[in-house]
Amino acid sequence: MSGSKYIEIPIGPQHPALHEPILFRVKVEGEKIVDVIPSTGYNHRGIERLCEDNTFLRDVFLAGRVCGICNVIHTTCYSECIERVGNIDVPPRAKYLRTILNELERIHSHMLLFAILGELIGFQTLFMLVMRDRESILTLKELIAGNRIQADYVMPGGVRKDLTPEKIQQIKKALDQVRARIKYYKKVFENDSIIKKRLSGVGILDVQDVYRYGFVGPIARASGVKSDVRCEDYYAAYNDIPFNVITRNECDSWSRMMVRVDELFESVNIVEYAVDHLPEGPIGPKAMIRTVKAGEAIARVEAPRGELVYYIISKGGDKPYRVKIRTPSFNNILNCQVMFKDANLADLPAILVSLDPCISCMERLVVVEENGRAEMKSLVDLAR
Amino acid sequence: MQVVDIAKCISCRLCAFDCPAYAIEMTLNPAAEKYKYYPVVDFGKCVFCYQCVRVCPTQAYVTSNMYNLASFAREKIIKDVLKKDIES
Numbered sequence: 001m002s003g004s005k006y007i008e009i010p011i012g013p014q015h016p017a018l019h020e021p022i023l024f025r026v027k028v029e030g031e032k033i034v035d036v037i038p039s040t041g042y043n044h045r046g047i048e049r050l051c052e053d054n055t056f057l058r059d060v061f062l063a064g065r066v067c068g069i070c071n072v073i074h075t076t077c078y079s080e081c082i083e084r085v086g087n088i089d090v091p092p093r094a095k096y097l098r099t100i101l102n103e104l105e106r107i108h109s110h111m112l113l114f115a116i117l118g119e120l121i122g123f124q125t126l127f128m129l130v131m132r133d134r135e136s137i138l139t140l141k142e143l144i145a146g147n148r149i150q151a152d153y154v155m156p157g158g159v160r161k162d163l164t165p166e167k168i169q170q171i172k173k174a175l176d177q178v179r180a181r182i183k184y185y186k187k188v189f190e191n192d193s194i195i196k197k198r199l200s201g202v203g204i205l206d207v208q209d210v211y212r213y214g215f216v217g218p219i220a221r222a223s224g225v226k227s228d229v230r231c232e233d234y235y236a237a238y239n240d241i242p243f244n245v246i247t248r249n250e251c252d253s254w255s256r257m258m259v260r261v262d263e264l265f266e267s268v269n270i271v272e273y274a275v276d277h278l279p280e281g282p283i284g285p286k287a288m289i290r291t292v293k294a295g296e297a298i299a300r301v302e303a304p305r306g307e308l309v310y311y312i313i314s315k316g317g318d319k320p321y322r323v324k325i326r327t328p329s330f331n332n333i334l335n336c337q338v339m340f341k342d343a344n345l346a347d348l349p350a351i352l353v354s355l356d357p358c359i360s361c362m363e364r365l366v367v368v369e370e371n372g373r374a375e376m377k378s379l380v381d382l383a384r
Numbered sequence: 385m386q387v388v389d390i391a392k393c394i395s396c397r398l399c400a401f402d403c404p405a406y407a408i409e410m411t412l413n414p415a416a417e418k419y420k421y422y423p424v425v426d427f428g429k430c431v432f433c434y435q436c437v438r439v440c441p442t443q444a445y446v447t448s449n450m451y452n453l454a455s456f457a458r459e460k461i462i463k464d465v466l467k468k469d470i471e472s
Contacts, residue, residue: 058403146434160438
């Protein structure tokens with residue numbers, strides 16, 4: 001470290017504080033963080049390129065495997081995009097079923113984050129309790145879709161399985177229990193001294209920075225920016241279902257977690273409303289959609305971490321010409337250095353977990369041809 | 385995992401076309417009278433999306449409660465219905 005007055009500490013890519021492969025080069029002066037440089041490129045899988053080689057139907061399952069936690073939301077976005085390219089109508093019942101699964105996924109994704117938060121700030125009991133309650137949501141997902149995590153539920157034109165009245169009763173019963181537990185967790189987040197001391201006033205993100213760097217999802221909402229794709233760009237059945245967009249003005253790590261806690265109540269209400277008002281009718285087209293006419297479209301959905309965008313170009317036939325995926329973590333993680341300014345080094349995990357990092361879905365690599373030699377660089381390198 | 389009933393299979397290859405993991409291979413069965421090809425599922429590649437079960441026009445694929453795939457040899461998790469019959 002000669003020549004520089006700062007000490008550089010590498011955190012990651014394999015590190016107990018972070019469960020995903022990303023390297024943070026942290027420059028510190030004493031205990032204060034001066035700068036954080038995120039370095040990606042450890043988990044690139046080339047899914048966008050793979051989508052071009054496979055058919056539209058195979059890409060549905062590929063899209064679901066971009067991110068393990070939000071797989072239904074990825075397949076929903078991909079299917080919405082295909083439906084916009086091909087002008088395909090979706091039956092109302094299928095739209096409601098998509099909404100139910102999307103919201104269940106938001107609930108279990110946020111609960112997983114609470115568990116990780118408990119683990120990182122040294123509150124192991126919270127981890128155990130949240131993981132136990134998350135299990136009931138996963139059981140509901142298995143009841144509806146057939147799988148706990150990888151649902152493979154949404155297809156272009158509809159969904160794959162139908163709901164029976166007995167299953168609806170089970171869903172309602174389980175949601176009542178989950179709502180009671182979320183109320184308890186809200187009390188914990190508001191009153192527990194460990195959580196308040198570790199998260200309050202840590203990782204401040206101003207409204208100006210949200211607009212300047214384009215933060216999305218609960219992170220933007222916790223800084224007072226009312227941005228939610230479910231209201232802005234209607235998809236699935238969200239235009240029929242009433243719900244509130246939660247915003248807070250504290251701008252710190254604690255408010256980012258509290259936005260998620262309040263969103264859980266909204267998600268539970270949405271699922272209950274959707275199962276009560278489930279329309280009758282078919283759940284998808286009779287024939288599977290294998291070819292899409294030429295055209296291009298953009299679809300946006302609200303993933304648990306923010307706005308997810310798919311852009312598909314079709315030149316006719318059974319394969320897409322281009323599939324572009326823009327995940328919410330991409331913006332949130334690459335620009336996270338503004339939150340770490342003047343924070344303590346020990347607060348780094350507490351700030352990072354409030355961003356809900358999902359590294360595997362944001363990983364991109366760009367190949368630059370130079371003098372006949374292929375060079376692989378991450379987007380962070382190219383942006384400098 | 386899913387199980388194939390090759391008595392129902394009509395060798396249409398839809399499952400092999402649609403498999404996102406390229407786990408299904410249509411294999412020649414010389415002893416068959418009418419439909420000469422039957423699917424062999426490599427469960428080392430399978431992602432359990434059950435698209436094969438869904439597209440099969442004759443319901444030759446059946447989902448089951450079996451999940452014990454662990455094996456010492458990679459070849460053992462390639463489920464060839466005919467070979468299994470010979471072994472047992």
